Amino acid sequence: MTRWHLRRSGGWLGIALAVVVASASAAYIEEEFGPAAPVRPERPLRPPVAPPPPTPHVPELAAYLDRLEIRHPLVCGRLAVFPVTLRGHGGPAGRWWTADESIAKGILIVTEKEGGGSVPLLVMENRCPAVHVFVMAGEVLSGGKQTRTVRRDVVLSPGQRVEIPVCCVEARRWKGEAGFGAAGVLVPQSIQKALRQGADQAVVWAEVARNNAALGSENATGSLELGLKAEPVAEKLADVRRTLVPEVPAGSVGFIFADRFAGRAVGGEFFGRSDLAHGLLPKLIDAYAVDFVLQVGRDGTVRPVDRAIAHEFLNRIRYAGSYRTGTPGSGAGIAARSAGLVGDGVGLGPHLVHFGCQVEDRIVVPLVRPVPRRGNITPGVMVE
Template sequence: MNSLLTEYLAEIYSGQSQKRNNLQLIPLFHKRMSGSRDYLLLDEAMDQGTLQLAEASEQGMVNNLIVINLAKKPVLIFDGEELIGAKQNRMVNATMLIPAEGKLDIPVSCVERGRWHYNSRHFGKSDAQGYSELRRKKAATVANNLSRNMSFVADQGEVWSEIDRKQAAMGMSSETDAMHDVYRQYKKELDEFIAGLRPIDNQTGIAVLINGKFTCLDIFSHADVLAKLWEKLLKSYAMEALEQKELKTTRSRSGKIEPLLNELQEAELNQYPSVGLGTDIRLMSKKYMAAGLIAGERVLHLAAFPKWERKTESSRFAQPSRRRTMH
C-alpha cells in the first residue's frame, strides 16, 4: 500500500450522521487540513470561461472528448460528472487534474444513447452527475481495463444497460435514453428530498447508506470542494434512495464506517499514470473497491463502493400515471 494513502485513510474519522427517509449521510473529516486550494473545479472553470470541452473531432468519438484549460491553474474534474451538449451527453470516467493552460483527450462514457447530432458546439456543465450504482459499475470496468491494457475506457454497453434499468425502475423513459432526463423528471422529488441538508464545518467527505446498507463514499482534499459539489452529490445519492424507498431497511451497525476504512487500508492497490496530472489509484478488498487521484502528495479525491452488485429488485417508485416519455 502507498504510504501516503495508508496514512490518509488512517486519519479519516466520522461524525454524527444526518438522516432523511431511507438515506443516511455520515460526515467524514480528515485530521489534517490541506491548506489553500490551488486548483479550480469544473463548474468554476466553466463559469469563468477558461475551460472548453468539445467533441474529439467533427465526426465525434463516443468515448473521448477534447478539453482545453485556458486558466493558469489546473482544473479538477471528478469521476461521474456529467457534461451536457455537443453530439450527446457524457459522463467522466475517472477523476483527473487538467494541467494549467493544457489540452488533453479525456475518457468519457455516453449517457444519452439516442442522440448523435450537435445541439451545441461545446459541452456545458450539468446540475446532475452519475448516481452511485452507475458509477460503481463504471468504476469496476475501468479498473479491469486499466489492469489489462492501461485504458480508462468503461464498458459502454453496460453503462447504457444500467441507464435503461434505472429508467424502467423509476417508471419513465426518454426519447434519447438520457440519464439527465431521469433527474429532470424527478427534480421536484429530489429537491424536496435534500432540502435542509447541509455540510458540517470542516467536513470533507460523505459515506452514504441507503436502507441501512453502504452505497458509496466520496471524500475530497478540501472542505470547500465538498461544499461546492454538495447539491449535485446529494441529488445523485437521493436518486438511489428514491428508487429503493420501499425496500426493506437493514440494521446499519450504528452507522459505523471505520470497518470500511480499515479494510481499504489492507486492500490491494494498483497505481497508474493519470490522464492528466498525478496518479490514478485503484483499491480492491474483499468487500469494497475504490478509485481516486493523488497529485502533489495529496489525495484529491477518493470514491468507494460495494464490490458486489446490489439486488436490483425495484420499489416501482413511479405510479403508472407518471410513466411518460421525456421530450
C-alpha cells in the same frame, strides 16, 4: 481399633493429604510462573482496527486515511450520510475549482474530438493560468453530439489540454454542436459502480434505461440528464438536498453513504480539500438518493445506524490497499480492487485530491421465511 474408627481416621487422613497436595501445587505454580496477578475489571472494548492490508496504500491515500474522523450520521429515508473531517491541515495548495464552476466561468472548455467526434473521448482545456480544475469521475457533460459522463478523475493544471475517456449516457442522439456545458448532475451510484467495474458502453446504456424506467422518466433520446431533471424527480431530489446539505459540518472533506435497510455502508467519497467536498456534495447526495430514496418498490425496515457502520467501512478501505494507475491529466491515478471494494481516485504530489469507492456486491433484501405446515417435514425441503 474398631473398623468404624479405621474408616473415620482414613477419611481425615485423605483430607489432610489433599490439603498437602494442593499447597504443594500452589507453591510449585507460584515458583514456576510467579505470583498470581490480582483480577482486574475488564476495560471497554476499543473500536475494531483493520488488519494490515495485503498490499499497502499509495502514500498520499495512506496518510489521508490515518487522519480521518467520522461525524454523526444525517438521515433521509433509506439513506444515511456520515460526514468526514480531517485532523490537522494540509491538502493540495493553490486555487481549485470544480468542473461546474470552471465551465460556468469560461475557463474549462470541453469539446468533441476533432474529425467529427468520438464516442469514448472528449477534449478538455483549462484556460486559466492560476487555477487547478478537478473533474470527478461520474460527472455528466451536456451538449455535443450526445451527453457523456467522465470515466476517470481528472486534474487539469493551469493551461493544460488533454483528451479524457468518457461514456455516452444518451443512446439515441448523435448530432449537435461540438461544445459541452455542465449538466449539474452525477450518474447515480449504481451506474458509477458499473463504470468502476469496467462496464462497456452497452452495459452503461442498459443501466441508464433501467434507471430512467425506475424513476418513471423515460425520454425520446434515452438521456440520463433528462431523466434526472424530469420535474417530479428533480423536486424529490431537491427535498433530499434541503434535508441533508444544511446539516453537514463546515470543513467536511468526505462522506460515507449507508443503506439504512441493509444496515451497512455502500460507498464513500473523500477529498483533499473541503471546498471541493462541499462543492460536489449536492450532486453526490443526488447520486445516492436516486437509488436509496427515490426509486420505488424497495420497501423495508429502517435500521438504526451509528458510527460503527462507517468505521467498519473505513477499516475495509484500509485493508483493501491501493495501487497506481494512469490518469489523463496531471498527478497520479489511484485504484483499489480488493476486500469487496472497487475504488478510483487521483493525487497530486504528496496530496490526495479525491478517492471514491463502493461496495461491489449488490444489496440483497432477504425474503420472508415460509412458515412450514404441521406434520413430518424432510430436512432441507421448503414447504409451500
